[in-house]
Each structure stands twice: as structure tokens, then as C-alpha cells.
Amino acid sequence: xxxxxxGQYCGLAHAVDLVGERWALLIVRDLLVSPKRFTDxxxxxxxxxxxxxxxxxxxxxxxxxxxRHVLPRPDGSVVYELTxxxxxxxxxxxxxxxxxxxxxxxxxxxxxxxxxxxxxxxxSTFRPEAARDMTASxxxxxxxxxxxxxVDDGDxxxxxxxxxxAGLVIETGPAIKAxxxxxxxxxxxxxxxxxxxxxxxxxxxxxxxxxxI
Amino acid sequence: xxxxxxGQYCGLAHAVDLVGERWALLIVRDLLVSPKRFTDxxxxxxxxxxxxxxxxxxxxxxxxxxxRHVLPRPDGSVVYELTxxxxxxxxxxxxxxxxxxxxxxxxxxxxxxxxxxxxxxxxSTFRPEAARDMTASxxxxxxxxxxxxxVDDGDxxxxxxxxxxAGLVIETGPAIKAxxxxxxxxxxxxxxxxxxxxxxxxxxxxxxxxxxI
DNA sequence: CTGGATCCCTCACGATACTG
DNA sequence: CAGTATCGTGAGGGATCCAG
Numbered sequence: 001x002x003x004x005x006x007g008q009y010c011g012l013a014h015a016v017d018l019v020g021e022r023w024a025l026l027i028v029r030d031l032l033v034s035p036k037r038f039t040d041x042x043x044x045x046x047x048x049x050x051x052x053x054x055x056x057x058x059x060x061x062x063x064x065x066x067x068r069h070v071l072p073r074p075d076g077s078v079v080y081e082l083t084x085x086x087x088x089x090x091x092x093x094x095x096x097x098x099x100x101x102x103x104x105x106x107x108x109x110x111x112x113x114x115x116x117x118x119x120x121x122x123x124s125t126f127r128p129e130a131a132r133d134m135t136a137s138x139x140x141x142x143x144x145x146x147x148x149x150x151v152d153d154g155d156x157x158x159x160x161x162x163x164x165x166a167g168l169v170i171e172t173g174p175a176i177k178a179x180x181x182x183x184x185x186x187x188x189x190x191x192x193x194x195x196x197x198x199x200x201x202x203x204x205x206x207x208x209x210x211x212x213i
Numbered sequence: 214x215x216x217x218x219x220g221q222y223c224g225l226a227h228a229v230d231l232v233g234e235r236w237a238l239l240i241v242r243d244l245l246v247s248p249k250r251f252t253d254x255x256x257x258x259x260x261x262x263x264x265x266x267x268x269x270x271x272x273x274x275x276x277x278x279x280x281r282h283v284l285p286r287p288d289g290s291v292v293y294e295l296t297x298x299x300x301x302x303x304x305x306x307x308x309x310x311x312x313x314x315x316x317x318x319x320x321x322x323x324x325x326x327x328x329x330x331x332x333x334x335x336x337s338t339f340r341p342e343a344a345r346d347m348t349a350s351x352x353x354x355x356x357x358x359x360x361x362x363x364v365d366d367g368d369x370x371x372x373x374x375x376x377x378x379a380g381l382v383i384e385t386g387p388a389i390k391a392x393x394x395x396x397x398x399x400x401x402x403x404x405x406x407x408x409x410x411x412x413x414x415x416x417x418x419x420x421x422x423x424x425x426i
Numbered sequence: 427c428t429g430g431a432t433c434c435c436t437c438a439c440g441a442t443a444c445t446g
Numbered sequence: 447c448a449g450t451a452t453c454g455t456g457a458g459g460g461a462t463c464c465a466g
Contacts, residue, residue: 005235007260009320009387010330011337011426012242012306015313020233022218022458029225038429047220049459054430064316076466077428088312093225095305100228103277103298107222117223124224174222213224218458235439251448262440267449290447 018063019089023048023056025096028082028089030116031066033160035081044114060086094124101125101181101213107174115145115160122149122158125180125211131156136206139166142176151210168199170207181213231276236261236269238306241295243329244279245303246373248294257327273299307337314338314394314426320387328358328373335362335371338393338424344369351420352379355389364423381412383420394426 006013019025023045030036030044042053057080060066065086069079082089097120107113118140131151138149139162148163149156175194178184186204189195197204219226232238236258243249243257255266270293273279278299282292295302310333320326331353344364351362352375361376362369388407391397399417402408410417 005260006239006258007321007323007325008239008258008330009317009324009326009390010242010310011312011314011317011334012310012330013239013313014317015309016238018313018316020235020238022233025229025233026219026221026226029223039427042429045219045221047218047459049461050430051432051460052458055457078430085316092305092308092312095308096228097223097225099224099301099305100226100231101224103231104222104224104227108220110220111222112220113222117221117225121224177222255448260440262442263449264441264451265439268438291449 018065019060021056021059023052024060025089025093027053027056027060028065028086029093029097029120030114031080031082031086032090032093033116033119035069035079037077037079041080044116046112065089094120097121097124098213101177104177113142113145115147118142118145118147119158119160122147122211123156125213126156127210127212128154128156130212131210134206134210136168136203136210137163137166138203138207139163139169140176141169141171143173149211166199168197168203168207170204171196171198177213179208180211182208231278232273232302234269234272236265237273238302238309240266240269240273241278241299241302242306242310242333243327244293244295244299245306246329246332248282248292250290250292254293257329259325278302307333310334310337311426314390317390326355326358328360331355331358331360332371332373335360335424336369338426339369340423340425341367341369343425344423347419347423349381349416349419349423350376350379351416352376352382353389354382354384356386362424379412381410381416381420383417384409384411390426392421393424395421 005017019028026045027041030041042050057066061068064083066080067083069081071077071079131154133154134151135153136151140147140149146162147158147160148166149158172195175184175189179189186208218230232241239258240254243254255263270279274281277296279293280296282294284290284292344367346367347364348366349364353360353362359375360371360373361379362371385408388397388402392402399421
């Protein structure tokens with residue numbers, strides 16, 4: 001807004017003005033999963049300084065991407081959520097995540113995986129054409145993050161937390177990236193101990209066909 | 214790359230590491246139109262300091278997005294072009310430009326429009342479903358930028374420069390955004406003198422139906 | 427305890443000048 | 447033409463502090 005960085009009358013330049021600042025798209029990523037409070041955002045983005053988070057939220061609000069919502073009393077707390085306009089970034093964020101995942105190497109020592117990041121990763125790698133008429137459910141544990149995935153007749157639903165009646169529980173670590181990229185075969189991953197299953201092993205094949213980098 | 218800004222093992226965070234720096238996506242935008250030399254890039258992005266352009270090109274090269282290519286003698290000059298991986302940003306850049314264009318206001322006093330920006334804008338607003346079986350050609354003059362557009366049986370081709378046998382020459386200014394967003398009707402635009410035509414006026418209707426923010 | 431604001435330091439960015 | 451060198455400024459990083 002204020003800062004006219006680029007001096008170009010161009011949709012892309014304007015978009016980058018709105019969401020091109022340093023943490024902005026990661027904030028949008030987390031808000032695409034669900035509305036959140038300041039502290040929730042901070043927890044999902046541990047390395048962001050609070051002043052920067054505060055500044056980004058104000059900028060995104062001013063840009064019409066995020067809405068600040070005060071919950072009714074007695075709670076009275078503040079929730080940030082995407083506007084309709086902000087929600088329309090979903091396809092872009094998913095596509096960019098897919099693009100970036102293709103050159104994602106091994107995780108660094110202090111890299112973390114958050115539930116929201118994993119949820120968006122599953123959404124971005126989902127291949128509807130491979131999931132046609134398919135129904136399956138998975139509980140996915142990566143490090144200490146637990147999410148679950150339901151594929152219901154070709155529709156996808158991903159959310160945080162476990163799933164007691166999951167068809168398959170997949171317990172793994174960073175190897176999940178190699179697995180989903182096809183760099184590591186399911187059998188190999190199990191044999192190496194990089195993936196542990198609770199449930200029928202052939203479901204893992206369907207999993208890697210459904211979610212693919 | 215070097216700077217681990219985000220500390221997250223996530224495709225999106227990695228993508229933002231690669232192309233999230235301050236001028237990076239605009240450089241990519243211009244390279245999506247055609248390979249360019251350092252000075253050409255500088256001319257299309259007048260406000261970028263040369264050291265920053267230099268740094269971005271090195272980073273993008275290191276990221277595998279841009280390739281530095283030395284032309285054969287006696288020319289011996291250097292050309293920057295997108296790698297295959299870089300080219301795969303096209304849909305994302307187009308989508309982001311479309312998203313940003315929706316909230317693009319009036320141009321600032323010192324905003325410029327470059328040929329490359331306009332070419333990408335035409336590509337991003339093209340609606341194939343509206344251009345089915347259509348054949349048309351336009352020369353488009355916005356300020357002192359001249360490009361031409363061919364719609365050939367549903368296929369789009371946009372490039373810099375005039376087109377002597379264009380079906381319609383459209384001469385306009387910033388009003389083109391309002392026109393393409395449907396905020397300004399074609400007749401109104403002509404009546405106001407915000408658009409001048411050389412050729413049949415009804416082609417302008419087809420133009421605004423084919424290219425739409 | 428949530429939701430920030432403040433302070434200080436560093437480094438990336440921006441402007442300009444200059445060189446092979 | 448294709449950058450490198452220099453230098454000032456402001457945004458980001460990190461820790462701490464404060465109000466409701």
C-alpha cells in the first residue's frame with residue numbers, strides 16, 4: 001500500500017505489494033486452514049517476531065485480505081480470518097507450494113513441520129483424477145504432528161488431529177517427502193523403518209498414488 | 214537458499230525462499246515474455262537498483278529458476294532466460310496477476326506500464342472459453358507502449374510491437390483497466406475520448422469479452 | 427494468559443558513482 | 447554493456463515489557 005516499491009501499474013506488482021512481504025504468504029497459508037488468534041499464528045510461525053506478525057496482520061487487513069474479528073463476550077478475544085478476497089489466494093498458494101516442493105531437499109536441523117503446513121501440503125498434492133470414486137481415510141503422524149485425511153468418493157477433507165477409525169495410520173518423519181515424490185518406494189520405506197503402519201500395507205500404495213508431488 | 218528465513222519444512226516456505234524476494238517475481242514476469250539481457254531487464258524495471266538486480270539474478274540462477282547464457286562470439290553478451298523449472302511459474306504468475314488486478318486502483322503519477330507487463334496482463338486475462346473458434350487481431354497502444362494480440366481459432370499470441378494488418382487498433386491509457394474490468398463500457402469509453410479506435414467499433418466489444426479481469 | 431507495543435541491533439534494500 | 451563498490455536508511459530479527 002503505502003510503499004510504492006515497484007512503480008508499475010500492473011496486477012502482479014500490486015499483488016506482490018499486497019502479499020509479497022516477508023511472512024505474508026505463510027500467514028495466509030495458516031489462515032487458509034482455519035481462522036486463528038494472534039497466539040495461534042505465532043505458535044504456527046515460531047520464528048516470526050511479534051512486531052512483524054502484528055505489522056503483517058495490519059497490512060493484510062488494510063489490503064482487504066484478512067479481517068479482524070472480535071469474539072462476543074465474555075471471551076472477547078480477537079480472531080483473524082481471511083476475507084473472500086483472501087480466500088481466493090487458495091489455488092495460488094497451493095500451486096506455489098507444489099512448485100516449491102519439487103526442489104525441497106532434506107529438512108534442516110531446526111526445520112519444523114506444523115499441522116497447518118502439512119494440511120496444506122496434503123491439499124496441494126491431492127490428485128482428484130487418481131482419487132475418482134475412491135473412499136479411504138488415513139491418520140498421518142509426521143514427527144509429533146497428527147492430522148487426518150479422508151478421501152470420500154473423490155472429495156478431499158484434511159484436518160488436524162487423529163482419526164480413531166482411520167483405514168490406515170501412517171507414522172513417519174521427513175521421509176514423507178521422498179515417499180510422496182516417488183523417490184522412495186513404499187516397501188523400501190517400510191523396510192528401512194522410515195514409515196510405520198497400523199493397518200493394511202496396500203493402503204499405503206493408494207496413499208502415494210493419491211498424494212503426489 | 215542461504216538465508217533460512219522461515220525454519221519450516223514446507224513447499225510454500227521453500228518457494229517463497231526461491232522467488233519471494235523483493236523484485237524476483239517481476240523479473241520472472243519479464244523473462245516469461247522472452248529472454249533478456251541485463252540492460253533490457255533494467256529498462257523494464259527502472260526502479261530496481263543495479264546491485265539488487267544483479268543479486269536477484271544470481272539468487273535465481275542458484276535456485277535453478279534462471280539460466281545465464283553467454284551468446285557466441287563476436288557478440289559475447291549475456292542473456293538471462295528461465296529454466297524449465299522457472300517456466301513452470303507461468304500459471305502462478307498469471308493467476309497472481311489476475312488476483313492483484315482485481316484491486317488495482319488508478320495508476321499513481323509515476324507508475325509506468327511496460328510492454329512486458331502489458332503482454333502478461335493480456336495473457337492473464339484471456340478467457341479461452343470466450344474465444345472459442347474466434348479469430349481476431351488487435352494492435353494495442355497504451356501510453357507509448359505498443360503490443361499486438363492475435364486470437365487464432367481460440368489460441369492466443371501476444372507480442373511487442375505493432376501489427377500493420379490488425380483488425381482493430383486500440384489506442385488508450387489507464388482506462389484500459391476499467392474497460393477490461395467491466396467498470397467502463399466500450400461506448401462510454403469512446404464517447405469520453407478515453408479510447409480511440411482505428412477499425413470497426415464492434416470489435417472492441419469482442420475484445421472486452423475476450424480479455425476480462 | 428492473550429494481544430500486542432517498545433527497544434536495539436543487524437542486514438537487506440535503495441540511490442548513486444564508478445569500472446572492465 | 448554488464449555489472450561492482452560504497453554508503454545511508456529502513457525493515458526484519460530477537461528479547462523484553464505492558465495493558466486488558
